[in-house]
Amino acid sequence: MKTKTISLRSAARLLPPTDTVTVGPRFDVACAKAFTRDIGRIVARREPTVIIDMSKTKAVSSSGFGSLISALRKLADVGSAVVVVSASISIRRLFDFAGIARMVTVVDSLSAARSVAQAAQPGSLAS
Numbered sequence: 807m808k809t810k811t812i813s814l815r816s817a818a819r820l821l822p823p824t825d826t827v828t829v830g831p832r833f834d835v836a837c838a839k840a841f842t843r844d845i846g847r848i849v850a851r852r853e854p855t856v857i858i859d860m861s862k863t864k865a866v867s868s869s870g871f872g873s874l875i876s877a878l879r880k881l882a883d884v885g886s887a888v889v890v891v892s893a894s895i896s897i898r899r900l901f902d903f904a905g906i907a908r909m910v911t912v913v914d915s916l917s918a919a920r921s922v923a924q925a926a927q928p929g930s931l932a933s
Contacts, residue, residue, distance in 0.1 A: 824923045826857040826916075833863050833870030841870070845877040852884045855923040859916055860892045866900065878909055887926040889919040 825848050830837055848856055858874070860866075866874075881888050888910040892898050898914075901907045913919050 824855045824857060824920070825851075825853045826859055828859040829863050829870075831862055832865050832867075833860065833874070834865070834867040835869040838867075838869040838873035841877065842873050845873075845880060848886070849880045849884050853886055855887045855889070855926050856881055857916070857919045857923055858888065858890045859919070860890060860894075860897065861914075861916055863892065863897060864894060866897060871900070871904075875904075875906070878906065882909070887923070889913060889922045889926075891916050891919045 827841065827844050827848070829841060833841070858877070878888060890901070890906070890910055890912045891914070892901065892912060893914050898907075898912060901912055906912065911919075911922050913922060
């Protein structure tokens with residue numbers, strides 16, 4: 807499966823059908839601004855599946871958390887399926903507490919996210 811990666815640290819880009827937004831180790835106000843911009847571009851293209859890769863994220867500020875919630879709502883409004891990757895137990899607990907785990911699929915690895923995203927693609931076969 808081909809993916810398009812939009813990294814907040816680097817701009818390595820491949821082709822769709824799945825967009826991946828990679829968040830760095832700290833999801834703070836500076837990172838939240840770039841994240842919001844990248845999500846806006848994805849929303850404008852109405853991508854069917856989006857992976858938010860927070861596998862290396864160790865800390866999330868209130869600004870980062872707010873931009874994540876806003877992004878999830880915008881992506882839901884355009885019908886995008888979202889998978890969030892988080893390996894951090896504390897961040898996953900925050901997702902559970904805030905109800906994010908009920909809004910989107912949260913997995914602990916990028917490979918698991920790609921499997922979920924591929925299954926969500928229109929015309930894909932369930933295995």
